[in-house]
Each structure stands twice: as C-alpha cells, then as structure tokens.
Amino acid sequence: MLWALCSAPAFLVQVLSFGYIKTVIRPPSLRNKDAFEDGRLCERCQQVLRRSSIISGSWLLLVKSCERFELYETAEAMQFPWRNCPLCEALLSQKVEDSRLSRAIEIRGAQGYGTMRLVATSRTLIGMEQQRVFLNVKHLNRFGIPIFAAISHEFPTIALTLDTSDGVPFRSLNLFEGRYKKPAPDVHVSTGSDTTLSMISGWIKDCATHHKDCKLPDKAAPFIPSRLLFVGTRHRPMLKLVFFTEIPGPPYPTYTALSHCWGGHIACRLLVENLDQRLQSIPEETLPKNFSDGINITRRLGISYIWIDSLCIIQDSEGGMDWQQESPTMGKVFAHAHCVIAATSSENSNGGCSRDRLVPLTERNLMASKSWRYFIPTSAPPVRTLFETRVDTAPLARRAWAFQERLLARRVIHFCSDVVLFECNTMQRSEFDEEGARYEEELYLVKNGKLSVWLGDAIVNRLIKFQGGKFKSKRARRGIRGALDVLQRLGPVWQNADRLMEQIEFCQRWFDIVGIYSKGALTVPTDKLVALSGVAELVEGHAQAPYLAGLWNYGPLELQLLWAIREPGVRKEQWCAPSWSWASSIGRVRPIWPRIDSTKLNNVSILFKAKVDHADVFWKGQSVDRVNSQIDAGMLTITGPTIKVYLRPSRCRKNTREVYLSFMGESEERGLRYGWMDKMKLKCARDWDFCSESDWALQSSFIVLHVLTIKMTEGDERSYGLLLREMADKVYERVGAFWSERLPTPRFLDHDREWKVEQVVIQ
Numbered sequence: 001m002l003w004a005l006c007s008a009p010a011f012l013v014q015v016l017s018f019g020y021i022k023t024v025i026r027p028p029s030l031r032n033k034d035a036f037e038d039g040r041l042c043e044r045c046q047q048v049l050r051r052s053s054i055i056s057g058s059w060l061l062l063v064k065s066c067e068r069f070e071l072y073e074t075a076e077a078m079q080f081p082w083r084n085c086p087l088c089e090a091l092l093s094q095k096v097e098d099s100r101l102s103r104a105i106e107i108r109g110a111q112g113y114g115t116m117r118l119v120a121t122s123r124t125l126i127g128m129e130q131q132r133v134f135l136n137v138k139h140l141n142r143f144g145i146p147i148f149a150a151i152s153h154e155f156p157t158i159a160l161t162l163d164t165s166d167g168v169p170f171r172s173l174n175l176f177e178g179r180y181k182k183p184a185p186d187v188h189v190s191t192g193s194d195t196t197l198s199m200i201s202g203w204i205k206d207c208a209t210h211h212k213d214c215k216l217p218d219k220a221a222p223f224i225p226s227r228l229l230f231v232g233t234r235h236r237p238m239l240k241l242v243f244f245t246e247i248p249g250p251p252y253p254t255y256t257a258l259s260h261c262w263g264g265h266i267a268c269r270l271l272v273e274n275l276d277q278r279l280q281s282i283p284e285e286t287l288p289k290n291f292s293d294g295i296n297i298t299r300r301l302g303i304s305y306i307w308i309d310s311l312c313i314i315q316d317s318e319g320g321m322d323w324q325q326e327s328p329t330m331g332k333v334f335a336h337a338h339c340v341i342a343a344t345s346s347e348n349s350n351g352g353c354s355r356d357r358l359v360p361l362t363e364r365n366l367m368a369s370k371s372w373r374y375f376i377p378t379s380a381p382p383v384r385t386l387f388e389t390r391v392d393t394a395p396l397a398r399r400a401w402a403f404q405e406r407l408l409a410r411r412v413i414h415f416c417s418d419v420v421l422f423e424c425n426t427m428q429r430s431e432f433d434e435e436g437a438r439y440e441e442e443l444y445l446v447k448n449g450k451l452s453v454w455l456g457d458a459i460v461n462r463l464i465k466f467q468g469g470k471f472k473s474k475r476a477r478r479g480i481r482g483a484l485d486v487l488q489r490l491g492p493v494w495q496n497a498d499r500l501m502e503q504i505e506f507c508q509r510w511f512d513i514v515g516i517y518s519k520g521a522l523t524v525p526t527d528k529l530v531a532l533s534g535v536a537e538l539v540e541g542h543a544q545a546p547y548l549a550g551l552w553n554y555g556p557l558e559l560q561l562l563w564a565i566r567e568p569g570v571r572k573e574q575w576c577a578p579s580w581s582w583a584s585s586i587g588r589v590r591p592i593w594p595r596i597d598s599t600k601l602n603n604v605s606i607l608f609k610a611k612v613d614h615a616d617v618f619w620k621g622q623s624v625d626r627v628n629s630q631i632d633a634g635m636l637t638i639t640g641p642t643i644k645v646y647l648r649p650s651r652c653r654k655n656t657r658e659v660y661l662s663f664m665g666e667s668e669e670r671g672l673r674y675g676w677m678d679k680m681k682l683k684c685a686r687d688w689d690f691c692s693e694s695d696w697a698l699q700s701s702f703i704v705l706h707v708l709t710i711k712m713t714e715g716d717e718r719s720y721g722l723l724l725r726e727m728a729d730k731v732y733e734r735v736g737a738f739w740s741e742r743l744p745t746p747r748f749l750d751h752d753r754e755w756k757v758e759q760v761v762i763q
Contacts, residue, residue: 022065024139028057041366042085044071049367052137054158055175055374056367067137068163075131075164086364089389090376091135091162094171134163140174158374173376175366180373191420192293192354196431197300200413203422203429204301204339207411211426214410216336222250223336226326227270227312229282234299241270241278241311254338255305258294259405259412261395262310262523263348269315278311289352290343297341297353297413306341307333327527328628330401331408331534339411342402344421347395353415380432383421387428390416400520401527404534407484407513425481440478483512484535492544494554500606503555504596506543511563511591514550514582518589528576528583530628537627547627549581549617549634557612558638558707562720564592564685564737571688578617578634579734580722580762585687592685592739593710593720605711610640610721613759639759642703645723684723684738701726704738705760724762731761 041049048071049055053063138159156174163170190196207214224244232238247253268287270278284292291308298306309330314322334340343353367374381389391414396402406412414421422429422436429436486509493502517532529550536547546553551560561580565587577583596604616623617634624631706721723736 023062024054024065025061026053026057026063027061028059040085041087045085045087048135054137054139065139069135069137070132071135071162072133075133086376087160087366090173090364091160091170093385094162094173095169131164131166134165136161136163138172175374176377177372177374180368180371190354190356191415191418192297194300196420197297199431199434200420200422201301203434204411207424207426208338211424213425216410220336222252223332224249224252225255225307225312225329225333228255228305228307229295229311231295231298231304231306233302233304237284237299239282239284239295240280241275241282242305247305253305254303255307256294256298256301256303257307257334257337257340257405257409258290258309258343259334259340259396259402259409260290260294260343260349261347261351261399261402263346263350266310266349269310270313271316272314275314282311288349290346290349293343293353293415294341301339303338307337324630327530328533331404331537334405335408335410335534335538337409339413340405340409342396342406342412342414344391344394344396344414345417351395355415355417357418381430383428383430383433383437386416386419386421386430386432387414387423390414390419391421398519398521400517400522401531403517403520404532407480408534408538439481441482480513480516483509484539487513487539488542491542494543494545494552500556504559504606506552507556507559508591508595510539510552510560511589514563514589518582518587525572525574525586526576529631533628540627546625548615549577549631550583551581553615556606556608557615558608558610559593559606561612561636561722562592562707562737562739563589565687566590568686568689575632577631578636578763579687580636581634584734592737594712594718596710603712607709607711608707609709609719610638610705610707613637613639634763636762637759638705638762639757641706641755641757642760643755645702645704683740684736686736687734702735703732703760706755722762724760727763730759731763733763 048069051069052067053060054065054067136159138161140157140159156176158175158177159172160175161170161172224247226244228242228244228247230238230240230242266288268291284295287295291311294308295306298304313326317323341353343351345355346352365373365375391397394414394416411422411424414423420431427436427438487506490502490506493499493506513535514532517535520531522528522531532550536550540547543552545555548557551557563582565585566589567587569586572584572586582589615634615636617629617631618624619630619632703724703726704721705724706719708721709717709719711717719740721738722734723738724732725735726732
C-alpha cells in the first residue's frame with residue numbers, strides 16, 4: 001500500500017493540513033507529449049490543462065492549490081469548439097439555471113427543434129455571449145485522499161469550474177484520477193452495425209403504428225417524386241434511376257430521402273449526357289460515401305427506393321429547367337418520405353453515415369500517461385442534450401436546405417459522429433434511451449374558435465371547470481416544431497380584423513422559423529426563398545393567406561417589415577428578393593419589436609403610423625402569388641410619416657449595429673446617433689455593412705419612415721421604422737431599420753412640422 005501511495009502521480013501532500021498555506025506538491029508526471037491522445041479535447045482545453053501545474057505537475061514540485069485561466073475571450077467563441085470537446089461539454093453542463101437567463105430565452109423566442117430546457121447546450125450561453133470565460137482549477141484538499149487512492153485507484157481530487165466576467169453561476173466539475181485503463185465502448189463500435197439498424201427499424205415501426213401526428217393526413221393527395229433510385233433488396237441489390245411512371249401505385253411504395261451536405265463539387269451527378277445510362281444501372285463503386293451508406297441503410301430497412309437530390313434532378317438541363325420544375329416539390333419529397341436518412345456529422349459527400357466510434361460517451365479520459373489518467377465519469381446523456389450537442393450544431397444544421405428537410409420530415413434518422421438519434425413529429429430517441437422523450441408542450445385555450453390564452457395546466461383546468469363549454473383546451477409543441485404546429489393550428493386568422501391577437505401570434509411564430517432558417521448557408525444565394533418554400537406552402541394551406549417573398553400579405557404586414565440582421569455582412573451581389581423582404585439580406589434574421597404576449601393585448605397598444613397600400617411580386621413582368629413561384633421583382637407602396645436624413649459612415653463602427661444619422665429639418669440640422677444625446681436613444685440596424693462604403697453613403701439620399709409605436713405599459717413606449725435610400729422620385733430601397741429605446745419615445749418622433757406624411761414605393 002505504501003508503494004502505491006508514493007508512486008501515484010496524483011499524490012498531493014498538504015504542506016499544512018489546516019490549509020493556512022494553500023500549496024500542494026505536484027510532480028510533473030503528466031507532461032508527456034501524448035497525454036491527450038485518448039481525450040480528443042479542443043486545442044484551447046489542451047493548452048489550459050498543460051499550463052495548469054495542479055493537473056500537469058511542475059518541476060518545482062510545490063504549486064498553488066488554486067489556479068485561474070482564461071479559457072475563451074468570449075462565451076460566443078465557445079459555441080462551436082465545445083460540440084466535439086468532452087471537457088467543454090461537461091463544463092457547460094454545470095451551469096446553474098436562473099430566472100434572468102430564462103427570461104432571455106423567452107424574449108429571443110423558440111430555438112432548436114422541439115427542445116426547450118437542456119442541460120448542456122449552446123442555449124446555455126444566451127445572455128452571456130460577449131462575456132469572457134475563465135476556468136478555475138482547484139485541488140480538493142481533502143485529508144486522507146492518497147490513502148483512498150491506494151485502495152480504490154479512482155477518486156476525485158480536482159474541481160474545475162467555469163467562471164464568466166459577469167458572474168454567471170456554474171457548479172464545479174470533479175475531475176477523477178486513477179490507474180490507467182482504456183474505457184470500453186458503451187454501444188457497438190460502429191453506428192452502422194446490425195444491432196443499431198435493428199433498433200432503428202423498431203423505432204420506425206413503432207412510430208408508423210402508434211404516432212398519429214406522424215401519419216400523412218387522410219386528405220393528402222398521393223405523391224411520388226418524379227424520379228427515384230431503385231436499390232433492390234439487401235440480398236438482391238441493384239441500383240438504377242426510375243421515373244415515377246414505372247413505379248406501381250397509387251398507393252405508392254415507401255421510399256427514403258437522403259439529407260446531406262454537398263461540401264462543394266460532387267462528381268456523381270445526373271446529367272443530360274448520362275441520363276440514359278443511369279436508367280440502366282449506376283455503378284455503386286462510383287458513389288461518394290454519403291450516397292453508398294444511404295443506399296445500404298435503405299436496403300437494410302427493407303425499403304426499395306431512395307431519393308437523392310444530385311441523382312434525381314438533372315443538374316445541367318438547359319436554362320436549369322429541370323431544377324426549376326423539381327425544386328418547388330422538394331418540401332413534399334421529404335414530407336412524404338417514409339423516413340429521412342441524415343448524414344448529420346458529414347461536412348461533405350465523402351463523410352458518410354456509418355462511422356466507427358472513436359471514444360465512448362459515458363466515460364472520457366482527458367489526460368493519461370502509461371500508468372495514470374484523469375477522467376470524467378458520466379451517465380448516458382439525455383436525449384435532448386444529445387440533439388443539441390450532436391444535431392443542432394452539426395455541419396448539416398448549418399446548411400439552409402437541410403432546415404426544411406428536417407422540419408417537414410415525419411421521421412429522421414441522424415447519423416452523428418458517435419451516436420445514432422431518431423426524431424419524428426411526436427418524440428426523440430437515442431441509442432441510450434430507446435423509450436425516448438416526447439416534445440414539451442404548452443397548453444392554450446380556444447374560445448369561440450379563437451385563441452384565447454396560453455396558460456399553465458392548473459389555471460386552464462379551473463377555467464374550463466367554472467366556464468363550462470365556453471373554453472376548449474388544446475396543446476401545441478414547443479420549439480421550432482411547435483412554431484410550425486401553432487401556425488397550422490391558428491388557421492385563416494387573416495379573414496377577420498378582430499383576430500389581431502392571433503395575427504400577432506402568427507407573425508411571431510413565423511419569425512421564429514425564419515430566424516433559425518436564415519442562419520443556414522446557401523451555395524446558390526438565389527435559393528433563399530425556394531429552400532423554405534416547402535414550409536411556406538404547408539403554412540399557406542392552413543392560413544389561406546397570400547405569400548409575399550417570405551412575408552404574408554394580410555393582417556399586420558407593417559409589423560412584418562420590421563426585421564433586422566443580427567450581424568450585418570456584405571451586400572448580396574445577386575438579386576434574391578425585394579429589399580423589404582428579409583430574404584434580400586445575408587445573415588440571421590430577427591424581429592426588432594419586443595415579443596408580445598398575444599394573450600395580453602388589453603395591456604398593449606399598437607399604434608400603426610404607416611399603412612401598406614399595396615404589395616406585389618413579379619416574374620418576368622407578371623404578378624405571381626404562388627409560394628413556389630420564381631420572382632425577379634417586387635414592389636411595396638406604403639404611406640406614413642417620413643423625414644430626410646443623411647449618413648456619416650465615418651462615425652459608425654464596423655461589426656456593430658451603430659450608425660450615425662443626421663436629421664435634416666427646416667430650422668436646423670439635428671444630430672442623432674446610436675447612443676445618448678439630448679436624453680434620447682435610437683438604435684439603427686443596417687441590412688449590410690455599408691459603413692465601409694463612404695462614397696456610396698455620402699452620394700445617396702435617405703429618409704426615415706416611422707411605421708408603428710408599441711405602448712407596453714404606462715410610460716413604456718417604443719417606436720419602430722425603416723431607413724430607406726432614394727433610387728428615383730418617391731422610389732426607395734430599404735437599407736436598415738430603427739427603433740427607439742428611450743422610454744417614453746423621443747420627442748422628435750411626435751411628428752412635428754418637419755415630418756411629412758407621404759406615399760413611397762419600396763422595391
């Protein structure tokens with residue numbers, strides 16, 4: 001026992017047992033160059049652990065028992081590395097939830113796919129994105145630990161704690177150490193094993209049998225893609241392209257669809273010159289790994305057809321005609337697929353679905369030598385945590401097209417780097433939790449067929465009990481799937497002017513969807529609207545409202561014009577949408593108005609200062625109103641109070657929303673900037689970073705259009721409007737949006753004699 005005590009690299013000698021001198025003895029036992037071979041930590045964590053004398057040891061032997069290191073310059077910078085780093089993930093999971101951050105979540109709206117309160121998520125960082133992140137390292141300083149080490153060989157000796165510049169609380173994470181051993185895998189070594197595929201088949205069968213929300217609507221018209229790949233069976237494989245006319249039905253046979261990242265050029269594509277050859281056969285050895293894995297999984301699931309975009313749409317047809325015909329139906333392709341196979345962790349077509357697991361999920365070595373190790377023992381992560389850490393931040397989630405592919409699919413199998421996950425319209429499952437977890441729901445009341453209130457279960461039950469048949473209770477899922485759920489349930493809210501509450505709820509839920517979708521990247525920028533057309537078409541069928549280049553041409557259209565880009569970047573070179581539509585800009589979209597509790601409109605006053613007179617979009621000079629129609633022009637006519645302004649780009653800072661505006665009046669020039677001036681505050685969000693274009697800004701003519709004012713409570717009054725650049729007489733383009741933060745609204749927005757009510761056209 002004495003030999004074990006003295007030979008343990010973690011042997012800590014307390015110089016003074018009463019702790020008056022906070023030092024410990026740490027020999028340099030874990031400073032070998034291969035210490036992180038098992039851990040697969042991110043570069044930043046490796047650097048910090050190497051610098052820590054408590055963890056890595058020191059040639060001086062005597063070190064302080066507490067250390068503090070800067071882990072990341074901002075919490076926002078931590079959002080992407082932690083996805084594959086077990087230590088970052090474990091540290092973030094220790095955040096103590098508090099009411100301040102919970103409120104921030106509600107203000108920003110729904111995020112994720114039906115997932116709300118998670119343990120280890122990027123949502124952990126909400127409200128602290130710009131704060132510095134530190135790591136505190138402390139040895140536990142417990143008398144007798146070396147003796148326990150000699151007996152058990154595994155014990156906690158070091159506590160790691162995240163700390164932020166604003167003091168957001170985190171619990172300590174105990175770091176264990178003991179004699180070296182390589183952790184055994186928790187599940188089968190490959191995510192494509194027979195055991196895993198058998199489990200997936202069971203999930204799909206259970207979903208198809210028991211989940212009402214995962215079935216196609218009874219009134220849904222039969223649908224089959226124009227082309228599919230016939231893959232044969234597992235025992236009699238073959239591969240060729242078939243037209244829908246060759247497929248028996250209706251009822252049509254089931255098929256799968258592949259959701260994947262192109263990652264640049266794909267050599268194996270359907271072209272005009274090889275169409276006839278593909279109809280005969282397709283050599284499987286020429287396929288990238290995503291395709292071959294998807295085809296293999298389809299066969300093993302007992303399904304004979306699969307849809308893959310680059311092999312089912314002609315990529316070089318004249319004038320892109322085949323793409324123009326097929327792309328509007330892609331939403332239906334994924335909605336009608338029996339299940340979607342997602343190569344979630346693959347950054348390109350060669351990443352594949354099936355992978356060997358490099359490390360287990362439930363026990364991770366962080367540092368190790370030939371005889372000793374530091375590790376963190378954990379339980380299997382909850383299914384919602386796995387979705388946030390393995391799916392919502394994965395390479396596929398950063399692809400805009402994948403958003404509607406996932407949202408519209410009835411069932412999705414996610415092949416991640418170290419785990420297989422399953423989600424449908426009802427629940428989510430993982431290999432560690434076969435029973436899964438249903439989506440959280442929120443309860444609401446309907447009175448006389450209208451949305452009445454969003455409430456907790458207890459209050460709703462009391463209202464129903466005492467009000468008799470006046471109220472009916474219903475449930476809607478939370479998160480992005482919940483947003484789509486609510487949009488469908490609200491129905492045609494635009495037909496009655498007295499349904500303003502539901503119209504506002506509709507707008508807010510739509511922008512929840514747009515906000516997540518607009519984060520995704522597009523290889524072809526002009527696909528901005530068509531890549532969401534499947535979702536829009538589904539919503540249009542229930543709302544019965546005309547779609548207008550990403551907005552809805554009924555109800556408070558003025559409210560929908562008030563959007564902003566979180567991080568303005570470069571201006572789009574290609575025309576994608578009229579400037580008043582969020583689809584015209586690059587970056588994540590957010591509404592600039594505060595989230596309104598639509599069930600408390602009695603306490604909120606919305607004063608519309610401007611009114612949309614007419615709005616329309618065109619294709620080759622003809623007005624179009626279909627969701628999946630192509631557009632090449634748009635026009636919106638609006639009447640409201642305006643005032644002339646000019647910009648001073650030299651006074652605005654890049655990479656912020658700050659811009660200096662000077663308001664031109666009859667009496668004098670009045671300066672107004674983002675910041676305090678004359679006890680007023682105005683924020684102006686740019687649609688792109690025009691601060692670097694000084695000549696453009698100085699040579700242009702601008703106006704501000706005041707759109708509406710919202711009075712939340714007595715004295716809490718906020719105004720919102722648009723920043724427009726003149727292109728011709730009374731014809732403008734949108735370049736930004738503004739809102740006041742001074743409570744009450746600054747006096748200049750009371751429309752003195754220098755404001756003019758006029759009709760303008762925005763293109």
